[in-house]
Amino acid sequence: MPSSFGKFALTCCLLVPLPLSAWWETGHRTVARIAAAYLTPATRARVALILDVPNTPDAVADALAKASTWADENRVQTRTGAWHYIDIPLQDTRFDMPSRCKDDNCAPARIRLFAAQLASKSPDYRWSNLDALRYVVHFVGDIHQPLHAISDADHGGNCERLDPLIGKARNLHALWDGELVNALDLGDKALATELEKRIQDLGPDRQAELAEGTLDDWVWESHELAIADVYQKLQIPTEPVEFPASCNDAPLAISELRLRIGTGYIGSMKPVVRDQLMKAGLRLARLLNETFGS
Ligand SMILES: [Zn+2]
DSSP states (O other): OHHHHHHHHHHHHHHSOOOOOTTHHHHHHHHHHHHHHTOOHHHHHHHHHHHTSOSSHHHHHHHHHHHTTHHHHTTTTTTOGGGGOOOOBTTOOGGGGGGGOGGGOSHHHHHHHHHHHHHHTOOOSSSOHHHHHHHHHHHHHHHTSGGGSOBSSSTTTTSSEEEEEETTEEEHHHIIIIIHHHTTOOOHHHHHHHHHHHHHHHOHHHHHHHHOSOHHHHHHHHHHHHIIIIIITTTOOOOOSOOOSSGGGSOHHHHTOEEOOOHHHHHHHHHHHHHHHHHHHHHHHHHHHHHTTO
């Protein structure tokens, strides 16, 4: 019965949970849209060419937003999960950062490598320029999610469970990945428009200031933000420097924690999330403009 099969297929697929991804989709798409608004004409032309879309502001913004989540969609098959974050223990100083990225298997190293590939205009043997662009867009978004730049023997907050759940978020990392962005209550297009307005109101000097810094500065800023606004505010105990294979092997003080997150915390984090999305968008635009030499 084609009609009932069709009905079944629809029901079955609606029930399949969506994959969890950093900043889920809304955050990444918002960052990409903000960045698209600040590309120079020459960079926009290069980006349009790589994404194979017409060189108009709307077409490039839509395509870049769509491209921004590709890295999460294929990370299991490509075994590139470690490229989405950098595990920096709470006890580290900034000088320890390089030692936390073995064999370039971390977000900042991959941004550097893929940006270099795009700058040289020659495709890599494994990754096309389209892939490189999609990775850069995604990973710049990821490093602005504070829990992608910290470790408390807890997989960046994945091991601390929430009780009760917040929306779909079962753990602290998922709260920051998705539900805090969802709490802003706008789709990516409307959220990007709102944040672009805020950026305009800041004026050119402050805009330039927000876009400043090196990749390591941005990562370290996220790391410090995670310490102050996540680990300290939620009074999560500091655990020894170790990287358990899974949450089952995490210290009991982490795995037995049940965090009760109030609406007060969510409300107080909204400005932080907005700032991180704005900074990520402006910085991604700067990085792409510099990468394409325009
Ligand atoms: Zn990611």
